[in-house]
Amino acid sequence: MNRIYLSPPHLTGKEQTYLQEVLASNWITSAGKMLDEFEAMLCAYTGASFALATNSGTSAIHLGLKLLGVGEGDYVICPTLTFIATANPILYLGAKPIFVDVDAWGNVAPEALAEALAYCAREGRKVRAIIVVHLFGHSAQMHELITIADAYNIPILEDAAEALGGTYAGKALGTWGRVGVLSFNGNKIITTSGGGALLLPTAEMREKALFWATQAKDQAPHYQHSEMGYNYRLSNVLAGVGKAQMEVLPVRVAQKREIFEKWRIFFQKYPTVSFLNPLPLPARSPSPPVPLFSLQPFNPSTLLPPYPSTSNYWLTVALFEHYEMREKVRLSLEKANIESRPVWKPLHLQPVFAQDIYIGGRVAEGIFQRGLCLPSGTAMTDEEMQYCFKNVF
Ligand SMILES: *Cc1c(COP(=O)(O)O)cnc(C)c1O
Numbered sequence: 001m002n003r004i005y006l007s008p009p010h011l012t013g014k015e016q017t018y019l020q021e022v023l024a025s026n027w028i029t030s031a032g033k034m035l036d037e038f039e040a041m042l043c044a045y046t047g048a049s050f051a052l053a054t055n056s057g058t059s060a061i062h063l064g065l066k067l068l069g070v071g072e073g074d075y076v077i078c079p080t081l082t083f084i085a086t087a088n089p090i091l092y093l094g095a096k097p098i099f100v101d102v103d104a105w106g107n108v109a110p111e112a113l114a115e116a117l118a119y120c121a122r123e124g125r126k127v128r129a130i131i132v133v134h135l136f137g138h139s140a141q142m143h144e145l146i147t148i149a150d151a152y153n154i155p156i157l158e159d160a161a162e163a164l165g166g167t168y169a170g171k172a173l174g175t176w177g178r179v180g181v182l183s184f185n186g187n188k189i190i191t192t193s194g195g196g197a198l199l200l201p202t203a204e205m206r207e208k209a210l211f212w213a214t215q216a217k218d219q220a221p222h223y224q225h226s227e228m229g230y231n232y233r234l235s236n237v238l239a240g241v242g243k244a245q246m247e248v249l250p251v252r253v254a255q256k257r258e259i260f261e262k263w264r265i266f267f268q269k270y271p272t273v274s275f276l277n278p279l280p281l282p283a284r285s286p287s288p289p290v291p292l293f294s295l296q297p298f299n300p301s302t303l304l305p306p307y308p309s310t311s312n313y314w315l316t317v318a319l320f321e322h323y324e325m326r327e328k329v330r331l332s333l334e335k336a337n338i339e340s341r342p343v344w345k346p347l348h349l350q351p352v353f354a355q356d357i358y359i360g361g362r363v364a365e366g367i368f369q370r371g372l373c374l375p376s377g378t379a380m381t382d383e384e385m386q387y388c389f390k391n392v393f
Contacts, residue, residue, distance in 0.1 A: 001387055004338045007187045007315060010379040012248050018240035030214060032236030034243055039197070041246040046164075046172035048180065048199035050206040053234035053242070054213060057161040057183025057196035062089035063209045063232060064179035064198055065129055068155050070095050074128035077116050079108045080346040081364040082133045085183075086159050087347055095128065099348040101360020106276055106317075106343070106367055107140035108132050110148060112360040117152050119359060130156050134163035134173045135344075136373075137189070137256070137314035138278050142168045142176050143307060157181065161196070164189055165253040165312035173312075174199045189252050189314050189378075190245035192238040255378040256313035259385075263316045263374055266389050272325070276317035276343070276371055278309070315373045317343060323369040329392055330372055336391035343371035 022034055035053055042051040054060040070076055072094035078087050080099040090097045098120065100112035113130065120127045130149050132140045149156050158177030160166075166173040174180035180199030184192040200206050211217075216229025234242075260277055267273040320326040326342070333340045345368055348358035375388055 001337065001384070004375050004380065004384055004388060005377060006339050006341060006373055006375055007189075008377050008379065009186045009191045009193070010252070010377065012244050014244035014247065015241045018243050019237065022237050022240045028237050029235060030233040032239070034236045034239035035234065038234075038239040038242040038246065041243065042182070042197055042199070045246065045249065046175050046180075046199060048172070048175045048201075050200040050203060052198045052200065052206050052209050052213065053192075053239060054196045054198065054232050055234050056194055056232075057159075057181055057185060058085040058089060059213070059230065059232040060181045060183075060196040060198045061086065061131075061157070061159060062092050062230070063212055064157050064181055065089055065093055065095075066212065067179055067198075067200075067205055067209055068129040068157060070128045073126070075120060075125045077108075077113065077127060077130045078347070079131070079133050079135075079364075080348045080358060080360070081106050081135060081344055081367060082159070082347065083161075083344055084347065084350065084352075085161070086131060086133055087353070090131075097347070097353065097356050098125075098127070099346075099353070099356060099358045099360075101358075101362075102135075102364045102367070103141065104363070105138050105140075105278060106135040106364070106371075107138070108145060109360065109363065110141055110144035113145060114148050116359040117148065117154070121152070127152070127154055130154055131159055132156050132177065133159040133161075134166060136276065136311075136317055137163045137166050138311035139163070139166055139168040139173055139309035146176070155179070160199075161185075162188065162314045163312055165249055165256075166310055168309040169307035179205070184242060184245070189256065189312055190242070190249055192234065192242040192245070195234045195238055195242065197234075252378050253312050256376060257311075259376050259378070259380065260313040260316045262385060263318070266392075267318065272321040274319045276319055276367065277313060278311055280311075313376070315376045318372050318374055319367070319370045320372065321370070326370055326372050332393060333388070333391055336387070338375060338388055338391060340375065341373045343368050343373060 039051040074095040103109040156177035160174035161183035163173040182197040184195035213232035216227040218224040346364040
């Protein structure tokens with residue numbers, strides 16, 4: 001049996017067709033029809049007004065924070081339980097993170113956000129942006145978070161890198177914040193090999209981000225620059241891969257959900273095992289039509305909580321009774337050449353952020369100790385899944 005990975009790339013075959021098309025056209029750099037089409041597909045699927053494809057999710061976060069005005073000496077609030085790519089761009093901009101604890105699903109806890117904002121107001125620390133992550137594909141409590149952020153008039157950057165295909169109150173994850181971010185890294189639900197995107201509400205924001213992403217060239221026949229820029233644009237070649245992958249996104253979401261269901265049924269006989277993933281909503285139509293979402297501006301106050309959300313079940317995450325049990329399962333899987341990984345180590349415990357402020361309790365630490373990401377690849381065969389089950393204990 002070959003090694004079973006957490007979430008390896010899953011190609012459709014159609015990538016080759018689009019790649020050949022791109023190569024034949026000779027448009028193989030930072031502009032072209034594939035990029036336009038890929039961005040149009042992202043908008044159609046999510047209901048976002050504008051999309052800008054970048055060479056990674058991390059560079060999209062960097063540009064997104066810059067769009068929100070984050071700079072030297074500012075503070076940015078960030079959940080502690082996330083991949084480090086969420087927080088590194090704060091440092092690129094000379095700003096400082098303030099880490100906050102998470103709720104039972106691993107997302108920014110509204111109480112911790114309120115406490116952090118009150119603390120910053122008291123201490124005179126200028127908070128320029130709030131980052132909200134939809135961890136492992138399931139939605140944060142957006143209504144509560146937006147209500148708190150609005151009270152302080154601070155914009156939200158939504159890191160939906162893991163959550164493309166998920167929704168909150170019927171609206172796509174990634175379209176709730178002033179800026180939304182997606183990732184198409186190889187392990188995400190769909191991939192361009194490496195890549196990302198910004199989802200944006202205005203043409204001006206997209207134009208500014210594109211300007212920064214392509215070396216900040218001023219209008220002139222010669223090379224003229226009055227601002228610092230970056231080389232962050234996605235290649236038209238890779239957009240061809242993205243186009244093929246976008247065509248199967250609804251199928252991938254359904255497959256991820258099925259994998260979660262299988263894990264859930266397997267662990268039913270072990271009452272001490274639970275999941276970080278939310279339970280699926282009652283069955284919907286099997287293949288949701290695209291586009292799913294209204295293009296109208298959305299007013300969250302017209303709906304009453306609790307709002308339904310749908311996860312993309314990017315990774316199935318089991319929660320064991322304690323650390324020792326989690327390690328036992330991880331090592332048992334590893335012995336059978338099956339990859340599993342502890343949940344992200346909280347960022348406030350990382351040496352690189354040792355000097356930064358943390359506000360909250362020990363929820364994130366608990367999830368880190370007890371949580372284990374299980375193989376969730378959509379190309380996994382039934383036989384491979386049975387092999388995983390056989391080697392859990
Ligand atoms: C993958 C990921 C990113 C970064 O995306 P890259 O495309 O790998 O740069 C950012 N945030 C989260 C939460 C992620 O999981």
